[in-house]
Amino acid sequence: MRVLGRASSINVRKVLWALDELEESYDREDWGLPIRDPKVPEFLALNPNGQVPVIIEHDGFTLWESNAILLYLARTRSSLMPTDDHAYGQALQWLIWQATELNPPWGYALNALARKTPGYDDPAKIGESIERWTRKMEMLEEQLSPTTAFxxxxxxxxxxxxxxxxIHRWFRTPMPxxxxxxxxxxxxxLRQRPAGARWMPDKIV
Known part of the structure; x- marks a missing residue:
């Protein structure tokens, strides 16, 4: 399998972590700015959105969108999703929640505090982003079960x-x-797992 995407991308690391848990061999190719522009015909032929990651299977099958890739891997490798219907529903619930609810609030704070992106310097907007992000983390804290590991x-x-x-991004962003x-x-x-430690290193936010 080929994985196209820079390892600094959180969405690429989702796929790499899953592949490592599955003990699946793969070749990763650097794509994505600032390393390699995906908005070129060669890459757009694989993903018209011009975004990473993209996987290419041994038979040439190509897939993009990180969560679609994850669910595809779980289905084709018969692992990484529960077989019990209720547990499967819970896993799917959190998978979707992470993308639609937990991730959006951090955008401004992350660009301002971790990436130092020009134009992200409004203290009010930084504070609002942190506040919204914290509320989502509060929800996760309340929902995590003290009796199960995952x-x-x-x-x-x-x-x-x-x-x-x-969560790694939360702890690695320099803020209260x-x-x-x-x-x-x-x-x-999670960081005690070899793949978790590999893809949640201190140097990557």
């Missing part, structure tokens, strides 16, 4: 991979952090 039971699922990467004991314990468990 969000959908006792086994790692795709939901844990995407949540782990978002409210104490979340359950999230901290959960994050520690």
């Amino acid at each position: 969000v959908a039971g006792d086994s790692l699922s795709l939901a844990d991979i995407v949540l782990g990467l978002s 952090h409210k104490a979340f004991p359950k999230i901290e314990a959960y994050y520690t468990r």
